[in-house]
Amino acid sequence: MSLQIDLVNSTSSPTVYAYVTGLDLNANNAWLLLRSDGQTLYHPTSPSQPLTPLAEDCAIPLGSPGATRSIRVPRLVGGRIWFSLDKKLTFLLNPGPAVVMPSVTNPSDPNYDIKWGFVEFTYDTTQVFANISYVDFFSIPIAMSLSTASKQVKSVAGTSHDGLDAVAADLLAQHDRDGQGWDKLVIRGADGSALRVLSPNSGMALHPGLLSDYFDALIDQAWTQFRSAPLTIDTQAAAGVVQGRVSSDDDKLRFPATSFARPSSADVWNNSSGPFDVGQVGDEGRALIPRLAAAINRGTILSGGTHPVDLSPEGYYVSERTNHYAR
Structure with missing residues (x-):
């Protein structure tokens, strides 16, 4: 066949x-x-x-x-x-x-x-x-x-024929606004034209330290918020809808069968290291990790409600700290 x-x-x-x-x-x-x-x-x-x-x-x-x-x-x-x-x-x-x-x-x-x-x-x-x-x-x-x-x-449909140039221009403009190094994600050929745009995780492989603390303040805000209010996530799997809170005893975000230490920005970018290592968790954790990382990347982690948050495309990536490559 x-x-x-x-x-x-x-x-x-x-x-x-x-x-x-x-x-x-x-x-x-x-x-x-x-x-x-x-x-x-x-x-x-x-x-x-x-x-x-x-x-x-x-x-x-x-x-x-x-x-x-x-x-x-x-x-x-x-x-x-x-x-x-x-x-x-x-x-x-x-x-x-x-x-x-x-x-x-x-x-x-x-x-x-x-x-x-x-x-x-x-x-x-x-x-x-x-x-x-x-x-x-x-x-x-x-x-x-x-x-x-x-x-x-x-x-x-994929992107438009000029999608690469448009994304490259947007990342350069974003760097001009916040100085975070988004311009380093744009790889150019010998003639100066864009060859590709790297994800932040790939960009960090070429430029160690790039965006390495980008989400730290947002993660700290989330950890503070989830001490007093629950984080609700629909795992869209067998675990169903679960809630987690940050424990004052060990600073871990605890769900019914899984707990997460506070991740670093690098853990969020690569979605596979530190507390987001899927090899260290069970089925519930494997369903939670991509949804938790996505909420941070999309800038919706503090929005309340059930995650993934059901928004129109325009509702994602609008906060000050968000993944502008994905946007």
Whole structure:
């Protein structure tokens, strides 16, 4: 069983390449890439040396602006469809094999000065799941649509063609207003144009200390508020709606089955360290962590009511301390 995916070059560039990576469910979760014809499977073998080039050409040319290229993928988990403008990407192999993918936080990466992005997807025996991911960075606009067996078409438009420049300009303007270093999230090419915009967490990897105390005052306000009033969160999971209060004994935000020490700003940005390490909590905690971090990022943590707060898009990211990258 395979899935046909039509890739459309909606850019103004005559040179756009696509790549497909993932773990092949039909081959014991072995690494898989598609070769340049968009049809032939390539399962790389373990190399003897780190950073070994691929043995096959896996760059799928999309053709001129407006052209469509059809590819077929088998059942995959952890899949990505990558796109690059004007130049090919470099994928390497480490012993295992392990695929070394392009990085936005390593200036020595051979792909660092190329404009690229990706869509995440899984195609297993029960579903097709796809996601335009801007968790770590944003670069080229990517849209997607899905045609179902019942002839329904579901679409995600992505950003406008000038979305990258608009986001970069907004972050520069935000830095001019508050001096917090948002300008450092904008990565530019040799010609001065924007290559990508990094998330704060990725930006901190390039610039240690960037935004490192940004949410501290807001977190302190929240901890003070939740000593006398409960924080109510709908886990949207088996735990249902739960309430937490900050204990005067140990300064922890305590829910029925989970407690959280006061997080740092870095814990909020990465959503995975300190008290937000999902490996240290049970099911309730794993449901609470992303919702608690989201309330801080969105600037809604002090708003009362049940979180996630049900607001129109204009109601988020309006407070003084908020995640302006996400905004």
